[in-house]
Amino acid sequence: MSWLLEPLSHAFMVKALLVSALVGGVCGLLSCYMTLKGWALMGDAVSHAVMPGVVVAYALGLPFSLGAFVFGVGSVAAIGFVKQKSRIKEDTVIGLVFTGFFALGLVLVSKVRSNIDLTHILFGNVLGISSSDIQQTLLISALVITLLLVFRRDLLLFCFDPTHARSIGINTGLLHYMLLSVLSLTAVAGLQTVGVILVVAMLVTPGATAYLLTDRFDRMTLLAIASSVLSSLLGVYLSYWTDSSTAGCIVLAQTALFLLAFLFAPRYGILQGHQPQP
Numbered sequence: 001m002s003w004l005l006e007p008l009s010h011a012f013m014v015k016a017l018l019v020s021a022l023v024g025g026v027c028g029l030l031s032c033y034m035t036l037k038g039w040a041l042m043g044d045a046v047s048h049a050v051m052p053g054v055v056v057a058y059a060l061g062l063p064f065s066l067g068a069f070v071f072g073v074g075s076v077a078a079i080g081f082v083k084q085k086s087r088i089k090e091d092t093v094i095g096l097v098f099t100g101f102f103a104l105g106l107v108l109v110s111k112v113r114s115n116i117d118l119t120h121i122l123f124g125n126v127l128g129i130s131s132s133d134i135q136q137t138l139l140i141s142a143l144v145i146t147l148l149l150v151f152r153r154d155l156l157l158f159c160f161d162p163t164h165a166r167s168i169g170i171n172t173g174l175l176h177y178m179l180l181s182v183l184s185l186t187a188v189a190g191l192q193t194v195g196v197i198l199v200v201a202m203l204v205t206p207g208a209t210a211y212l213l214t215d216r217f218d219r220m221t222l223l224a225i226a227s228s229v230l231s232s233l234l235g236v237y238l239s240y241w242t243d244s245s246t247a248g249c250i251v252l253a254q255t256a257l258f259l260l261a262f263l264f265a266p267r268y269g270i271l272q273g274h275q276p277q278p
Helices: 002-009 011-037 040-060 064-085 090-111 118-123 131-150 152-160 162-167 172-213 217-242 246-264
Strands: none
Touching (some): 011 040, 011 172, 011 246, 040 118, 064 090, 152 162, 172 217, 217 246
16 A cells, blocks of 8 residues: 555655646547557658657747647648658658657757757656646647547548548548647647657557557547556656656556556457457
């Protein structure tokens, strides 16, 4: 009991647990759509591309979430433009754009005079999160959850079969950019918890874990949220007792849950003898 209760005696730990659970739940919900759509690389690109936006926002005295969102959407627009105007494949374009944006962020951090700690951008700082950052995270999370729930059916069909969605009159272009905008917002929320480098794990791993456990999307959503929240809470506790990186512990907990599902999932676990169809 002391292992569970002692961290709760510190106000910063209570904040860290609540924020991590909230961000974990949001990332878990979005990760289901990311898994079905096959957008792991896109999540990687957006999460790294927001870094220069954070630096510019701090330098101009603006909310970091605003700058991060603008650069996140800008990276998506750049990927789409280069893909349409050249013969380069999408995965190559994504690699080019996100490394370019990330490098720009590193240069800005080294040149712009500010109190920005590069470590906090790269790996998060949930143990030292401020009240204003908590308010921003709450607002972003509420907006993301609302959009995903309101457009749930359309997004589900768009991820499964965009051609059929387009044929029955659904505006797939709008859904495409809305999902990318939601991805950018979620990456901004994840900055406070795990930073730009590891936020892609929170956007991919919960959905991948749930995908091994069920064939039904509703159940997949619940399992992804539950696994993400659980790993976020467990990661914060582990970081407290081991005095190690909070972001690293959260992602390691998520990876451990994925490995358990990979090995022991009732239908798709490799130890159950089931071989998925190609």
